[in-house]
Amino acid sequence: MTRNRIADAVANMPIRAGSFLKRDAQGGIPALFANRRVYYAFQTRVAIRAACDVLGLRDGDEVLAPAYNCGSEVDPLVQAGLKVRLYPVGKDLRADPRRIEPLITDRTRAIYVTHYFGILQPELTALRALCNSYGLRMIEDCALSLLSGESPAEGRTGDISVFCFHKFVPVPEGGAMVVNAPDLTAASPFPRPAPGKRVAKILARSALVNVLGTARARNLKRALSSGSGRTEPDHATTHQLDDIPGHYYFDSDLQRRRISAVASRQLRSVSVSDAISARRANWHRYHRCLDNLQGVELLTPELAPGTCPLVMPLVVNGRDRVARELQARGIGATPWWAGFHRNLDWTGQDEAMALKNNVLSLPLHQYLSEDHIDHIVSALEDVLSN
Incomplete structure (x- = not known):
């Protein structure tokens, strides 16, 4: 894309040029979170697990989550001891308050809302009103919508919103938890450092992809794995549906780990x-x-x-x-x-x-x-x- 085409596209975008574009030139991704209570985690799922604690959700509490899910975003809720019940999502990708409300029980404590493929949920106001009427918390998953909205990094409706960086910009890892509800406190939710070996492995894999290309790098990984003696757990005997990949499940060793210094620096250079x-x-x-x-x-x-x-x-x-x-x-x-x-x-x-x-x-x-x-x-x- 030429500079002229980029300039033309930006000029035609329905966003406030005086707001985030000005900040963009000064601080990249972190500028999108200016004047907000933001905490940077090693991964989005680490931020989701921390959100459970900040919200005061306890073992056995119920969370309503969308049935259209990756699985990796739901597992931190399960790891926190919460009962996850699914609400329906169809081809329109909508979290419909009219379909969610009948599922609320005396045990329900929160509703999990996901923005899909960059598309912001159209009924956020009604979902917020639903939560308020039942005294429920809202977790707003913005992992797929980081750069969407009038002012990107929207996520201002949920009591807590979570974000992902590597899906949109070239960083090895990193996510964020933003606390919106004024009654919530989050004192140092990520005191543990990023796992250095894991960051190095991600960077090495990225370099390999750049040299070999995605397909060749994937084939090399498969060849190396085949001789390692390691196999993924087989859940076929306990679950008739195909399981999600093993690495989608939450790694408790990552709990409370913050973003790496490498990713933090790279976020500031993003346009x-x-x-x-x-x-x-x-x-x-x-x-x-x-x-x-x-x-x-x-x-x-x-x-x-x-x-x-x-x-x-x-x-x-x-x-x-x-x-x-x-x-x-x-x-x-x-x-x-x-x-x-x-x-x-x-x-x-x-x-x-x-x-x-x-x-x-x-x-x-x-x-x-x-x-x-x-x-x-x-x-x-x-x-x-x-």
């Missing part, structure tokens, strides 16, 4: 405005190329003003096969949120389960050119035709 404009431009190019492609349904057919997309989500038949074949060609396609957390009750959640089984994500990050996207679409078309 937020460039990232937003490039991602929006890439989404629009995908939209033009995919709109009439047979066998593809755009999960998000429109890009609202102020939305900064994370990926390009599609609904395709044979999603897992399509993902594997695209990955074999070096394309970072993902069977989005495949697998089901083994400790959750999925009964009656057919809508969300269909999404978890059929949504494919295509990369649209700010480092892709128009030629990259055209190549990805051409490869997708070829795979779908076979």
